[in-house]
Amino acid sequence: MKKTALLTALTLASLTAISGASAQGSALSGTVTVWSWDVAAKALQSTIPSFNAKYPNVKVNVVDLGNQNTYDRGLAGCAAGGADLPDVYSIENNEAEVFWARFPDCFTDLNTLGADKIAAQFPAFKWTELMAGGKRYAMPWDSGPVVIFYRRDLYQQAGVNPTAIKTWDDFIAAGKKVNAKFGGSVKMGAVGNGQDDEWFRMLANQNGCFYFDNSATQVTVAKSGCVQALDTVKKLYANNVVMTSDWGGQITAFKANKLASAMFGAWYEGTIRTNAPDQKGKWGVYPMPASKAGGVRAANLGGSALALPASSKNKEAAYAFIQNALATTGGQVAMLKGEGLVPSLLSAAKDPYVAQPQAYWGNQKVWQTILDTLGDVPQARGTQYFQDARQVMIVVQADYIKGKYKTAQDALNDAAKKISSATGLPVAK
Template sequence: MRTILTCAALALALGSAPAFAQSGEITIWSWNVAASSLKATIEGFNKQFPDIKVTVQDLGNQPTYDKSIAGCAAGGEGLPDIVTIENGEAENYWSQFPDCFVDLHTLGYAAEDQAKFPDFKRTELEVEDKAYSMPWDSGPVAMFYRRDFYEEAGVDPTSIKTWDDFIVAGKKIQDANPGVTMTNADFNGDSEFFRMIANEQGCAYFAADGQSIIVNQPACVASMTKIKEMKDAGIISSADWSTKITNNTAGKVASQMYGGWYEGTIRTESPDGSGKWGVYLMPSLTADGPRAANLGGSSLAITSVSNNKEAAYAYLKYSLATNEGQIAMLKGFGLVPSLISALDDPYVSEGQPYWGGQAVWKDILGTLPKVVPSRGTPFQSDAEIIVRSVQTKYLGGGYPDAKAALDDAANQIASATGLPIEE
C-alpha cells in the first residue's frame, strides 16, 4: 500500500503522468556524456517507479541520428521507446516523418509544463498545436582554458574581451608553452566555430522565421573572416572530437570553446586535469560586443511504435521536468539544464573542485538570457554540408574573401532548398 501511495503522489507531483505508467520496460537511444547522464537519473527514477526498467543505449551521435531517421522512414521499425534529438536537427524529423513520434499533449504534457522551459528551446520542438519532444539540455557557449598555460604566459583571461585579444594572447601562450596550441576547431568535419561566433553576432544560416537564407549577411561574413585570421595567425589548429579530448588530456591545447555541456566531457575524460582548468566568456568582435551564444542542446522524443508510452512519458517528466533529474545530470556529466527552475538550485552557485573552486555554472548559465535564438529549419543538414565545404575551401585560400565564400554558400543553399537569399 505504501508503494502504491508513493507512486500516486509522485504522479500528481509530476503533473499528469498516468497512474498505470508504473511498470514496463523502456529503451533510450543517445550518445556519449548525454547517454551517461541519462543513466545517472535511473536510480532516482526507480525510487519512484521501481517497476519500470530503463535501458540507455549509447550509439554515438551520428549513428543515433542515422538509425532513427532510417527507422522513421521504415515506419518505425527497430526504433526504441525514446530517441535523443538535437534541437538543430529536430525539424528534419517533424517535416519528413510527422507520424514517427508521439504528440506529448496526448500523454498529459500541458501548457503549464511547456512554460517550465524557455521559448528558444521549444521553438524547434513544437509544430502548430503539437509538441513532439521535451527540452533537455542547452549549450551556452564558454571558453574552457588551462589556468597553468595562461599563467605561464602571464595572460589574464579576464583581459581577453575581443577575438583580436584572443589572437594576441594565443601567440604569447604558445611561445611560453612549447608544443601547446591556443585552441582547436574541427575544420574538416564541422562548422562549429563559425556557428558559435555567428550566433554570438546574431547571424545564422536561416532567418528566424525559417523562410530565407542569411548566411552571407555582414555579421556572418565578419565571423568567418575572423576565423581565418585566427587560423592564419597560427593559434588555432584543426582537430576532431576525439583528437580534442586527446589534446586536453595530453596538455597540448590551452583553450576549447564549446557549449556548456563540454564541462562534463573535460571533467570525465581528463580527470588528471582537476584544478588546472577554468572558464571565461567567449570573446567578441568588439570590446563592447555580445559574448553569448548557444551550441547544441537536445530533447527527448517518444516514438509512436513504443509499447510503453506512458512509462516513457513518466521518465521524461522525471528526468527533464524535475530539478532532481536535471541537477543529477548537471552534477554528474555537465548537462546544462533547460528547466528554468533548476537554474536556481543551490548547486549552480557552488564552487566546483575540478575547476579550481570556480563557480563555473553561475558564470556559464549567466549567459543564457543573452543568447540569440538560432532556427535550425528542416534544411539544417543540407546547409551544414554546404557551409563545411565552403569553409574548407575558404580557409585554404580558395576564395578572395569571406563575402565571396558565403555568397557561394548562400547560392548553393538556395539551389538545394528553394528558399530565397535575404537581401
C-alpha cells in the same frame, strides 16, 4: 473566514493534492522503454529512482543503442509507420527537424499532454528546433552553452588575464602573448578547419545569424552576423593564434600541454576532465568573447531532447518519465552530477550544486558561470537541411582560409547559393 477554519481548509486542500498525486502515481503502470546512447543513457538511468518514488508501478528500461544506431532505427521505425519504436526516443536537436519534416505523424504533440504549460521553464532557443506547426514534438534535455575552457597555468605564464578577455580582439591579443612566451608551440585554440565548421557556427550564433532564418524559409548564411563570424575565424588564422585539429587531435594537444584554451559547448567539460585527470586544478572557464565591446557572450553548440513516439502504448507513463527527467530540477541536476549533461531547465541554474566549487576546475563554480549564459543564447534553426548546409560551409570556410575568396562576404554569397541549390530554399535578400 476564521484563522482556524482557514488552516483546516488549507490542510484538507494539501491532503487532497497529495492523495491525488499518489493516486496518479499508483494508477500508472507497465513498462516504459527508452532508446538513447552512451553517457546520455547512463544519465537517464540516474533519474529512474526519483521517477519510481513517484510511480512505483512503472518499470523503466533504458536501452543504449549508440548514437548513430538510435538515429537510424528511429528513421526506419517512422518510415514503417511507428513499428518497433520505443516509448521515449532520444534525439539530437540538429537532427530533430528531419523527423518532423519527413514524418509529422510519427511523434506525439506534447502540448496534448501539458508541455505548453511548462514551456516557459526552458530557454526559448531550446524549443526552436523541437516545434513545427505549433506542435511541440520533443522536450528540451541537455544544452551546449558555449564557453572558453582555459589552462590557468599557461595563461599565467604568458601574462594573460582571462577576465580581461572580453572581445575576440582581446582573445587574439592574448594569443600573441601565448605565442611569444612559448615560441609558437602552444596555441590559444584549435579549429576543426576542413573537418567541421563548429567555430563558425558558434560565432554566427552569438551574432544572431545561422544557415537559415528561424522560420526555416530562407538561407541567411550571407547575412552580416555570419560574415563577421567568418571574418573572425580568418583573423584567428591570420594572427597565427590557433591550430587546425580534428576532435582526437585536440584531445591529444591539450593532454600534451599544447593548447591554452578550447571552445566548445559546456558538455566538453567532461571530455577535458576524463581525458586529462592529471591536469586537475589547472583548468578554468570564462564566457566566450564578444564580437564587439558590450556584445553577446553566449552561443549554443549541441544538445538533445526526448520525444514520445505516437505508436507508444503507454503514453501517460512515458510523458511522466520525460517530465521527471527533464522538467524537474532534481532530474536535471542528477544528470549534471553523474554525467556532466548541462541542464536546459532554467530553475536548475538555482540548484545549490550549481553554486558549488568544482575541484578539477581550480575550485571555480564552473556550472554557475556556464548556466548563467543560457538566457542570452540567440535562437537558431538547424532545419531538416542542417547537414546539407554544414557540408557546404565546411568546404567554403576552408577555401576562404586558404585565400580562394577575396572577402568573407564573397565566400558566404557562394555558400548561400550552394545551400539554396541543395535545399530549394531561396537566399534571403
